[in-house]
Amino acid sequence: MCFPGLLVRPPEGGSREVRSAVRTGPERLQPGPSPRAWRSPLSLVGTEDALLQQLADSMLKEDCASELKVHLARSLPLPSNVNRPRIDLIVFVVNLHSKYSLRNVEESLHHVDTTFFLGKVGFLITGAGREGHCSIHRNTVVRLARTYRSPLLFCDLEVEGFRATVAQRLVRMLQICAGHVPGVSALNLLSLLRSSENPALEDV
Numbered sequence: 001m002c003f004p005g006l007l008v009r010p011p012e013g014g015s016r017e018v019r020s021a022v023r024t025g026p027e028r029l030q031p032g033p034s035p036r037a038w039r040s041p042l043s044l045v046g047t048e049d050a051l052l053q054q055l056a057d058s059m060l061k062e063d064c065a066s067e068l069k070v071h072l073a074r075s076l077p078l079p080s081n082v083n084r085p086r087i088d089l090i091v092f093v094v095n096l097h098s099k100y101s102l103r104n105v106e107e108s109l110h111h112v113d114t115t116f117f118l119g120k121v122g123f124l125i126t127g128a129g130r131e132g133h134c135s136i137h138r139n140t141v142v143r144l145a146r147t148y149r150s151p152l153l154f155c156d157l158e159v160e161g162f163r164a165t166v167a168q169r170l171v172r173m174l175q176i177c178a179g180h181v182p183g184v185s186a187l188n189l190l191s192l193l194r195s196s197e198n199p200a201l202e203d204v
Contacts, residue, residue, distance in 0.1 A: 040064065040178040041085045042170070043071040043078075045108055046093030047101045051126060051157040055093075058167035066180050068171065076108035088178040089120050091170060093157075094141050096127035096134040102141070109148065119186030120177050121150045124166065129156040151190060 042059075044052045049072075056070040071078075071087070078084070090112065095101040105123075112121065123145045128138055138154075145152040155166040177186045 040066045040174050040180065041069045041071060041087050042089045042091065042174045043073060043087045044091050044093060045073050045076060045105065046095070047074055047098065047104050048093060048095050048126070048157070049074070051095075052093060055157055055163055055167060055170075058163050059171055062168055062171040064171055064175065066175070066178065068174070075104050076111040087120075089122065089170075089174045090116060091122045091124050093124045093126060094136070094144075096125060096136045096138060096141075097130070099135050102136050102144075106144070117148055117150060119188075119190035121148065122170075122173065123148075123150060123152045124170075125152065125154050126157040128154050129159070149190075 044056060046052050052072050056072060059070055060068060062068075069085070071084070092105045092108065093101075094105050123141060125138060125141050127134060142152060153166060153169065156162050157166070173189060175181050176184050176189045179185075
């Protein structure tokens with residue numbers, strides 16, 4: 001059973017809200033424009049609860065013109081009996097030190113609507129800094145990202161500085177995918193990220 005949480009950062013001046021939901025049935029994620037009340041929803045999917053929590057906290061500290069919401073889930077599908085916004089961006093997090101982490105992501109991908117793979121899905125590898133002790137070779141995840149034609153980011157989430165940097169990148173990606181950056185679409189972002197392992201998102 002999955003117990004995802006919803007971390008919410010209101011616009012400046014508001015308070016943070018934490019919600020929880022219990023999975024009782026399958027729901028296929030579908031993309032769409034964000035309703036006004038749910039400005040920029042992002043879903044982080046992975047088995048590393050503590051690392052995902054820390055990453056979400058880092059994202060909520062970033063400056064964002066719109067309301068930022070980060071949904072944490074160990075796996076997909078999400079609960080079907082919960083009122084939630086349409087997700088603007090899904091990031092699958094794979095820990096190179098856990099084969100279960102990779103298997104969980106592979107199984108979760110089957111529950112994602114195909115239209116998400118037009119720039120609204122990304123992969124994040126963590127644990128590459130200790131590659132000599134990895135259970136998964138990074139090329140395995142690279143091939144997975146290429147199979148789904150989705151961008152791939154590398155970050156050791158256990159290191160605060162690296163975590164803060166990738167949080168900035170994810171917030172920028174989310175703003176673009178949510179349609180809050182004029183003249184830049186999710187497809188433009190996909191092309192940029194697939195052309196370089198270290199794209200300058202701040203220049204988009």
